[in-house]
Amino acid sequence: MHGLAHRRTTATIAAAAVAALLAACGSDTKPSTTTTGGSSGAPASGQSITYWASDQGSSIADDVKVLTPELKAFTAQTGIKVNLEVIGWNDLLNRILAATTSGQGPDVVNIGNTWSASLQATGAFLPVSSDVMTQIGDTGRFLPGALAATGAAGKPPVGVPIYSTAYGLYYNKAAFAAAGIATPPATWEDLVADGKKLTDGAGKWGLTLEAGQIPENAHAAFVFSEQQGGSWFDDAGKPTFTTPQNVAAIKQIVDFMAADKIVNPSDAESSNGTEALQEFASGKAAMLMWQPAGANLAKYGMTADQYGVAPLPFPASPPAGSKHIDSMVGGINLAVFANTKHKDAALQLVKFLTSQPEEITLNKAYGSLPSVSDAYSDPAFKTSDDTVLQNVLASSATAMPEIAQESQFETSVGTAMKTLFADAASGKAITDAMVGDALNQAQQKMEAGG
């Protein structure tokens, strides 16, 4: 009798204690991510959607500051509430992956446009079919190059571009003048020669690279390979990493540090995406290959008159098959999650954010280029720097391989280059065999991922 009562009490108290603690702790204040209620048929007004923005500004807080008033304006206009979450680049892909796997995610999300084909393959995003496109707006407004980076050819794209970027060669005018160099280099041979003049062996270097950063490496690998007449994938989508052209391309990049010695070996350690900018802004390096950098350089105290921007150089005597490409099409796309319960509201937000005034406001704030032609009327995008990059984007930039394995290509090749840079930094000479071996291993790893 007695014992039974005790037993019951024990169990009850044990259970109650746990339940009470869980209840006390579980009183979460966060709004649920998957918003409930409303179907795509219902009027969008009054609905509430979640928007994951990528980190475009100088800090997440900065992004929130830029986006909040715009989203408020959107709510005032449409009655649709937007829960904004700005996600750092370290986390964004993982968060999208988790959301894809669980089916529980935001309604609208920013994706790096090089991920387009990879994410397209997951089926997680709403295909932008032609009637979806009519809801968003006129296809003709978007820059053709940017529009090409929204998915694999022949399939409906999975997003529309919102911010665009392209690579340019930033050069320090004062350093160039001091070294007696009149114009920015047009060929890599010139760049190396200039770089040697600008490298003084006492802390000043000709060129700076973010050599420990995987995406930066992969972007360079892509552009240099195009110029060598190479390609990372054949027409069937099979990786062709070890072709002589690709080996030459990677060796050329790593040799800036290993053989030409115009890059500070310390750059092999740079992986935050900020070090190269700082090296350039502080005058420790005279050249920088970067996507629109003006806003960041200004933050480090470098004014627009102190540097110039030119297109990336080309080989003096282009090898057979060389393509006149000097940048990948960079940028951010807006995608709608396929699982959204608020398709109309989500598309309205996409339409709003890619409208002319928003494209102007946001790209101005972030220092990127508008992805729609009608936004270029704004004088902010008529500076000489921007014009150079616009020309690159319009005429000599091409999208990264639009295939599902693109993100794996970036990881495997970018990592292989990071390791080669580490070798170069420790004084090793880089041989074709080393590069070929590294690329061969990268290819095997990538094939394993499929």
Place this chain on the structure above:
Amino acid sequence: MTVATDRGRSLRRLAAADRRRSTRHKALPYLLLLPAVCFELLVHVIPMLVGVWISFKQLTIYFIRNWTGAPSAGLNNYRFALNFNNAVGKALLHSFYVTLGFTVLVVALSWLIGTGAAVLMQNPFRGRGLLRTYFLVPYALPAFSATITWEFMFQRDHGLVNQVIVHDLHLTSHAPFWLIGNNAFASLVITAVWRTWPFAFLVVTAGMQSIPTDLYEAAVMDGAGVWQRLRKITLPSLRPVNLVLVLVLFLWNFNDFNTPFVLFGNVAAPQANLLSLQIYDTSFQNWNFGSGSAMSVLLLLFLLVVTAIYLVATSRGRKAADV
């Protein structure tokens, strides 16, 4: 009921009563365990089983959205991970060696330093309490704070380490790298040892509390010096503590993800690419969860085997020592 009947019984007979009562209270221990079992099932056991299931699936980018429908991979994921002629298998094997070397070094160094410090501080001296507290700070510091600080110190151009080596002591004119290349392994070991040895110190210090003082007094009467006392009394008495300590340190370090991840980010130098990071890459960078899970299962099997061997070997030794 039991309580009433027990009242008044002599203490000597209580043990027997206790045993009887235990059998009567059959359900009670299970009820007491119930919450623990539920949480273990939810968070550890079931997810682990799902993980094992995934390791037989071809769970790649194409199937993550409908992961239950991922096609079967049979043993392919395992075959792939263990094919040492392929870059993936080769890298995995390499990571395994790196991890083994890392773990053995960290456990050995942490144990040596921790035990050494505990032994040196066994006898009271002025400031001992304060110093003991101070030595525990690295362990108390959250792992990420400590590791971020080490990352900062290991930077080639801005770090304290090179400041000391190159500029203050002029040991070398060419500043070495610590976060990439060969030295990355050393950096990893140093960071892990810095964080781990205080734990060994704490546990060994605790273990020493239970060594009776008269053992030492008797040894001194027999003319035993410091060294002999250490060998004949302290270390043998610490054996049970050390058995557990070494095993725990081994398991923690072998599975360590925080240190390399915070120190190097997603991509570590090959020389310092621990298994946990390698598996993370396979799963979350290359989007191949089937392959990643297979590697995790292999890791788990390895740890199970090592632990089992360790426990059997040490328990046999213990029995022999008891005889």
Place this chain on the structure above:
Amino acid sequence: MSSTPGPARSPGAAKYRSPLAPPKSFLWTRRIALTLLGLFTATPLFVMISSSVKPLVDVQGTFDWVPSHLTFQPYVEMWSTVPLGRYFVNSTVVAACSTAISVVIAIFAAYAVSRYRFRGRQVFRVTVLSTQMFPGILFLLPLYLIYVNIGNDTGITLSNTRLGLIVTYLTFTLPFSIWLLAGYFDSIPRELDEAAAVDGSGPLGTLLRIVVPAARPGIITVGVYSFMTAWGEVLFASVMTDDNTRTLAVGLRNYASENDVYWNQIMAASLVVSVPVVVAFLALQRYLIAGLTAGSVK
């Protein structure tokens, strides 16, 4: 507890050299070794503290032993560069709750393991301990998927919530806690239980009135361990939280993922988020030593 046992402690014996007193060579070894160890321990702490009061330009150039000028700006700015305050609240709630629940559950379980001989006891002990071997990466994704499914089926949201993290972390620390507490309970004489039983206490009364107070050092040890684990976990927190529920361990990374690396703020924030744990740990260390003594030495 007697935290300073060991030989030769009679207070009046300052001049008298006990036969147990160590020789000179030992004293010198001790001095040198502990000094070196002290320096090794101090270096990162020094870097953390000194860098946290440096202006940004100082931490971007070569390392300087002293700040060019002292500034507390990093301590002000760190709250706005990333939402550190929110992360702090999240970490506190998550760590405190998972600790409280974990300790309660571990006490019940350890009591069962220590005081009862029941079928499955050995299986439970072995299973629970072997979970210590599970590589976190193996069950990260499955656990996340299970949480999502629980959310879809029952409405209890475990993914991306503090509740989910609490449940996860409390389970992480259960095996070690149960093991340590069971060891500790074993060391508490059964006679105490019996005496309580004689006085009319049921099992629960005995546990609460006798065992728990007697096992205080062990319980504190387990609590500190649970709190530290929850406070510092990175891998699961990085996948299972969103902006609202992010904890410090993950949030701190955001200082470096921005377009600038605010090393001075990172160091200041590292210091600030470490202080509660370190202070609590050090304040409770006497109990830790006692707790580990009884728990592990059996």
